[in-house]
Amino acid sequence: DLIDMNHDLLRFLGVSHPSLESVCKTCQQYGLHCKLTGAGGGGCAFCLISPETTEEILQTVEIELKKQNFECWETSVGGNGVMCHDPACGTTSSIPDFLKTT
Numbered sequence: 001d002l003i004d005m006n007h008d009l010l011r012f013l014g015v016s017h018p019s020l021e022s023v024c025k026t027c028q029q030y031g032l033h034c035k036l037t038g039a040g041g042g043g044c045a046f047c048l049i050s051p052e053t054t055e056e057i058l059q060t061v062e063i064e065l066k067k068q069n070f071e072c073w074e075t076s077v078g079g080n081g082v083m084c085h086d087p088a089c090g091t092t093s094s095i096p097d098f099l100k101t102t
Helices: 002-012 018-028 055-067
Strands: 033-037 044-048
Touching: 002 018, 002 033, 018 033, 018 044, 018 055
Parallel strands: none
Antiparallel strands: 033 044
């Protein structure tokens, strides 16, 4: 949801482009979240793919985007994300105890 909200804010600021809106609309039709990246203006967008996303959905989205003459690249995000290096966190996990909701 944050990706969608951030993209909407950037669109409101006028840095999106009809081609980026087409990419985001296509991804959203399949439950994916997409946002422009870089300077905007139609150059590039990214789509966050959750672990629950099936290979079938990914293939369908890629086909739909390629029909619209877009290129698709698949990559991964490395690393653990937010980490607490302070002993006050009380854990060595990537999510400190004070941030855990359960």
